[in-house]
Amino acid sequence: MGEVVGALFSGEHWLDPYPLYDAIRSYGPLVQVDHYFWVAGGYAAADAILRDPRMLVPDRELAGLQGVDSAEDAVLGDSMLRANPPDHTRMRRLAAGAFTPRRIEGMRAVVTEQATTLARYLAHLAKRGDAFDFVTEYAYPLPIRVICTLLGVPVSDQHWFREQAHALTEVLEPALLVTNVNEAVRARSRLGLYFMDLVQARRRGGEAESAQDLVTVLTRAHDADGATLSTSELIANLVLLLVAGFETTTNLLGNGLAVLLERPDLAAALRANPALAPAFVEEVLRWDSPVQLTTRWCRQAVEINGVRLEPYSQVLVLIGAANRDPARYPNPHVFDPTRENIAPLSFGAGGHYCLGAALARMEAQVAFPLLLEALPQLALAAPPLRRPRLTLRGFVEIPVTGAPGGTVRPDRAGRP
Numbered sequence: 001m002g003e004v005v006g007a008l009f010s011g012e013h014w015l016d017p018y019p020l021y022d023a024i025r026s027y028g029p030l031v032q033v034d035h036y037f038w039v040a041g042g043y044a045a046a047d048a049i050l051r052d053p054r055m056l057v058p059d060r061e062l063a064g065l066q067g068v069d070s071a072e073d074a075v076l077g078d079s080m081l082r083a084n085p086p087d088h089t090r091m092r093r094l095a096a097g098a099f100t101p102r103r104i105e106g107m108r109a110v111v112t113e114q115a116t117t118l119a120r121y122l123a124h125l126a127k128r129g130d131a132f133d134f135v136t137e138y139a140y141p142l143p144i145r146v147i148c149t150l151l152g153v154p155v156s157d158q159h160w161f162r163e164q165a166h167a168l169t170e171v172l173e174p175a176l177l178v179t180n181v182n183e184a185v186r187a188r189s190r191l192g193l194y195f196m197d198l199v200q201a202r203r204r205g206g207e208a209e210s211a212q213d214l215v216t217v218l219t220r221a222h223d224a225d226g227a228t229l230s231t232s233e234l235i236a237n238l239v240l241l242l243v244a245g246f247e248t249t250t251n252l253l254g255n256g257l258a259v260l261l262e263r264p265d266l267a268a269a270l271r272a273n274p275a276l277a278p279a280f281v282e283e284v285l286r287w288d289s290p291v292q293l294t295t296r297w298c299r300q301a302v303e304i305n306g307v308r309l310e311p312y313s314q315v316l317v318l319i320g321a322a323n324r325d326p327a328r329y330p331n332p333h334v335f336d337p338t339r340e341n342i343a344p345l346s347f348g349a350g351g352h353y354c355l356g357a358a359l360a361r362m363e364a365q366v367a368f369p370l371l372l373e374a375l376p377q378l379a380l381a382a383p384p385l386r387r388p389r390l391t392l393r394g395f396v397e398i399p400v401t402g403a404p405g406g407t408v409r410p411d412r413a414g415r416p
Contacts, residue, residue: 147245152213
């Protein structure tokens with residue numbers, strides 16, 4: 001078991017980790033690697049761990065107990081991602097108002113407008129006979145523009161955001177080079193300074209009381225009471241919300257397109273009936289999760305599915321493995337959007353369930369039918385290139401060609 005887990009961490013299998021997941025799960029749904037380290041690859045075990053309030057996210061307390069400095073803490077340590085109750089509860093409550101079902105549904109018009117504009121641009125490129133990279137031209141710009149609208153951040157900085165996010169999210173991977181950590185810290189510093197300037201600009205501008213973008217709302221919370229949200233927490237959570245707001249959605253869009261390009265039958269069905277999009281998106285989330293793993297630990301002894309975890313045990317929760325657990329999904333390696341009762345763990349579960357999960361789903365559900373309508377002959381122009389990562393699974397580039405069609409037409413300028 002230790003050798004199999006070691007092989008997973010080595011990086012050699014990151015382009016296709018699923019055979020190793022099967023090997024890990026063959027030892028059991030929740031398996032002990034050493035006295036204080038466990039791996040959960042079964043769906044029921046992973047779901048129970050993520051939902052159990054006694055299972056905590058790694059934080060500075062754990063780093064102190066281990067006597068090591070965590071790269072994640074250096075980059076994301078003051079954000080809700082690395083916090084446990086009561087701090088996590090306090091910070092999450094402040095941001096949650098932007099992600100209510102009513103607010104997300106109110107974003108549908110923005111998502112549709114942006115997805116349509118980008119689809120028009122791709123149709124324009126296709127009409128000229130150009131090949132283009134789907135990731136650069138669609139999968140990144142769409143979620144960046146949406147999260148910028150929600151935050152109240154200038155969309156003109158979207159390309160710079162992509163560069164910083166690429167460096168920052170390296171700390172989430174299980175194997176790091178020193179250069180990766182240093183660049184992640186520098187990216188976090190640059191984003192922190194960016195948001196400090198933006199917050200100061202909001203204060204000078206005297207934003208209207210009715211303004212509800214997240215930068216304004218969280219700045220008001222901080223200014224009203226620093227104990228409710230400290231300065232470091234304000235900036236850390238703005239950085240988190242920006243990066244998390246497009247990184248996972250970009251991967252979701254790329255992973256979904258890869259399926260459509262391999263399965264013309266599914267593309268034809270979705271093009272003919274956009275109402276199939278929600279089921280298709282759920283199966284993409286299950287079959288090739290944008291987030292493949294997370295970690296939990298416990299201060300006290302905890303029993304999970306009949307297995308006792310000693311105090312201070314850590315569990316590697318393999319979300320990608322759990323989503324393909326044959327005990328939960330028959331024929332789990334087959335992509336089947338007609339499955340019933342799909343409940344992927346791709347956005348987590350429990351107290352740390354992703355705030356933006358509904359928004360990411362809605363973006364993908366809107367984007368895929370519009371894209372297929374605009375590009376009825378969409379096809380690969382060259383082999384796609386996977387990003388060599390495990391935690392965040394997606395593509396560096398997907399070169400494609402297409403032809404204009406449907407009802408989506410290029411605008412006068414021919415660009416978004």
